[in-house]
Amino acid sequence: AQSVTQPDIHITVSEGASLELRCNYSYGATPYLFWYVQSPGQGLQLLLKYFSGDTLVQGIKGFEAEFKRSQSSFNLRKPSVHWSDAAEYFCAVSNNNDMRFGAGTRLTVKP
């Protein structure tokens, strides 16, 4: 069965600084991988997804993620963080039948 680990529970970055959120997955075959963002009191919004092709995936709001099969990782990055990026971020893996989510990383943005 597939599973996801997000090693960082909480990350704080300064506005304008770069960001990398880590995600490691466990799955025997090529997975479908996702990043979602959740603002307070809201549901989850899809940022980007990967299945095949270019290992660097572009998403909404200036986010990108890189799939590294050798490291079983799918880390999310943003070159310059904005205060509005403060939220909870969830990595997810799917076998095309259902989806497993990590525990999330809470991002705080300092002025």
Next chain:
Amino acid sequence: EADIYQTPRYLVIGTGKKITLECSQTMGHDKMYWYQQDPGMELHLIHYSYGVNSTEKGDLSSESTVSRIRTEHFPLTLESARPSHTSQYLCASSKSGGVGSYGYTFGSGTRLTVV
């Protein structure tokens, strides 16, 4: 605009009451899901449906029940609420043809507090 709606957004209810959390989607998606979300924890799948008259329990043991009489509607019912049911409940839907291809669309959630 196609979307997925959950009502109520917030609910405070006494122990022992029966409650129904509503979820409706206007996208014609066949697959629908209920997740329970607690702070610092992964989302736990409690129920899912792949179409009308099809419902299954998820990984997390739950005392709730669901029904799927219409494609667009997937309500979750707690027959007798307990403080341990206090949580956020998220409804999601997906097109048929593979979750991986389309991902999930989520509602805004219902924050339930049982006192």
